Structures are given as structure tokens and as C-alpha cells.
Amino acid sequence: xxxxxxxxxxxxxxxxxxxxxxxxxxxxxxxxxxxxxxxxxxxxxxxxxxxxxxxxxxxxxxxxxxxxxxxxxxxxxxxxxxxxxxxxxxxxxxxxxxxxxxxxxxxxxxxxxxxxxxxxxxxxxxxxxxxxxxxxxxxxxxxxxxxxxxxxxxxxxxxxxxxxxxxxxxxxxxxxxxxxxxxxxxxxxxxxxxxxxxxxxxxxxxxxxxxxxxxxxxxxxxxxxxxxxxxxxxxxxxxxxxxxxxxxxxxxxxxxxxxxxxxxxxxxxxxxxxxxxxxxxxxxxxxxxxxxxxxxxxxxxx
Numbered sequence: 001x002x003x004x005x006x007x008x009x010x011x012x013x014x015x016x017x018x019x020x021x022x023x024x025x026x027x028x029x030x031x032x033x034x035x036x037x038x039x040x041x042x043x044x045x046x047x048x049x050x051x052x053x054x055x056x057x058x059x060x061x062x063x064x065x066x067x068x069x070x071x072x073x074x075x076x077x078x079x080x081x082x083x084x085x086x087x088x089x090x091x092x093x094x095x096x097x098x099x100x101x102x103x104x105x106x107x108x109x110x111x112x113x114x115x116x117x118x119x120x121x122x123x124x125x126x127x128x129x130x131x132x133x134x135x136x137x138x139x140x141x142x143x144x145x146x147x148x149x150x151x152x153x154x155x156x157x158x159x160x161x162x163x164x165x166x167x168x169x170x171x172x173x174x175x176x177x178x179x180x181x182x183x184x185x186x187x188x189x190x191x192x193x194x195x196x197x198x199x200x201x202x203x204x205x206x207x208x209x210x211x212x213x214x215x216x217x218x219x220x221x222x223x224x225x226x227x228x229x230x231x232x233x234x235x236x237x238x239x240x241x242x243x244x245x246x247x248x249x250x251x252x253x254x255x256x257x258x259x260x261x262x263x264x265x266x267x268x269x270x271x272x273x274x275x276x277x278x279x280x281x282x283x284x285x286x287x288x289x290x291x292x293x294x295x296x297x298x299x300x301x302x
Contacts, residue, residue: 096151124272168201194256196236
């Protein structure tokens with residue numbers, strides 16, 4: 001298959017490009033960043049865009065079988081000022097609208113669109129298990145996810161199968177949350193964040209990209225799908241597993257009040273979580289490489 005990826009130079013995007021090429025697919029990457037050969041394998045096509053319209057790349061949709069939309073400003077790249085929150089939301093909504101514009105103009109439409117989202121869709125209620133049928137929350141991230149998902153809904157009316165991937169915390173040494181979580185352990189001061197009771201819906205990057213390929217290739221799948229490991233952990237248990245993988249203690253807690261002072265509203269990402277489970281993915285027969293957090297962390301950090 002020929003697969004077009006928006007946001008393909010991000011952490012997940014780069015991993016996905018490698019994975020798809022290794023499994024025999026052709027890949028075209030659309031990104032706001034200027035192309036640097038070191039970013040991506042040589043066997044890809046590349047197009048730059050403004051993140052808002054389909055003017056410079058929309059014609060490429062005529063040639064592809066699938067689109068994976070990963071575009072958007074990083075959630076954890078800085079304090080959530082009003083300007084930052086605006087960029088987080090608008091970058092996602094604008095990218096979705098551009099994809100709809102490109103698909104609408106194409107005479108040969110793709111068979112499937114994989115639309116990125118996050119488990120933040122469900123809000124932050126620590127006492128509840130979230131499946132794909134759970135209702136949305138009402139905080140900032142939940143609003144972003146709802147509008148992010150809605151931004152490409154129109155392609156379904158054009159006959160395109162659409163899958164919404166609600167992703168948890170992707171474990172990867174190349175970027176994302178894991179390198180930030182590892183730093184205190186390197187100095188022997190690792191431990192739970194805040195109360196340690198909050199749930200951490202994690203997934204190894206190999207399962208993130210493997211599940212995306214599974215959803216592209218599985219014609220029976222559409223609608224929302226949680227991309228999390230089957231066994232979410234509370235933060236205290238996750239950092240214990242991290243300490244074991246790194247052979248470091250995990251006893252020194254990081255006070256929640258300190259995180260609130262440092263990161264403001266963004267601290268909710270660390271201090272609250274979702275007990276989200278991949279019900280539809282497991283029912284569809286996807287075989288996880290890593291169901292156990294300690295095994296996943298030892299693979300990445302051991």
C-alpha cells in the first residue's frame with residue numbers, strides 16, 4: 001500500500017515510517033518541518049506544508065491508499081499559556097480540515113484514514129475504567145481531543161473508512177514522556193509523582209506502530225480504538241517497574257504541588273490519568289508485543 005503520513009517527522013511518525021517500510025509499504029511524509037535526510041529513511045517521498053491547507057500536497061492524495069494524520073503541536077512542549085493552548089488546538093483542527101479538503105478534491109480517494117487522538121478524550125477520573133464507548137471528559141485535553149477527532153469526520157461521508165486512535169503514553173527513548181521520567185532515576189532520586197495513585201495508560205512504541213499498521217490493513221475496523229497496553233498501571237507501580245529496569249531506587253516522591261508550580265495547568269497530564277484499556281483492539285485480534293510494563297521498560301532501558 002501507499003501510505004501518506006502527516007506529522008511524519010515527529011517521534012511516533014518516524015517510528016511508523018520505519019515500521020511501514022520494513023513491512024513493504026510505500027510512504028509519503030507531509031510535514032511542516034524542512035526535510036533533513038537524517039530524519040527519515042531514504043525510501044520515502046517528502047512534501048512540506050503550512051499545516052493549514054492542502055495547496056502544496058493535496059494532489060498526492062490521488063496516489064495513496066491510506067492517510068495517517070499525526071499532525072499537531074506537542075502537548076508537553078511547554079507551559080499551557082493561552083497562546084500555547086491556542087496552538088495546540090488550532091494545529092490539530094487546521095490539519096484535519098486540510099486533509100478533508102485534499103480528500104474532497106481527489107477523484108481517487110484513499111480507502112482509510114487513521115485519525116490521531118489521545119486517551120485525554122476521557123478526562124481525568126481515576127476511579128473509572130475507560131473503553132472506547134466511554135463518554136468524553138470536560139477539561140482542556142478532552143475538548144482538544146473531541147475537536148481533533150471531529151476535524152476529519154467529513155471523510156466518512158465520502159466513503160473513506162476512518163479509525164480514531166486514542167493513544168496513551170508512548171514509551172520511547174527517542175522522545176515523548178519517557179526520557180523526562182528517566183532523568184531523576186539517573187541521579188538516584190526517582191519516585192512516584194504526586195500521590196502515585198493516578199493511572200498511567202502506557203504503550204510501547206513497537207505496539208503503537210504495530211497497532212496502526214494493523215488498523216490500516218484490517219478493513220473491518222472503524223471508529224475509536226484505544227491504543228494502550230492491556231494492563232495500565234498506577235504511577236507508583238510504573239515507577240517501581242522503571243526502577244527495577246534501571247537498577248535504581250524508586251522511593252523519593254515528587255510532590256504534586258511542585259509540579260503545579262513548575263508546569264501550571266499542564267501538570268494535570270502528570271498528576272491525573274486514565275485507566276484506559278484497548279477493548280476493541282484486543283477483540284479484533286491484535287497481539288501485543290508488550291503487555292507487561294516491566295518487560296517493556298527493560299526492553300527500552302535495560
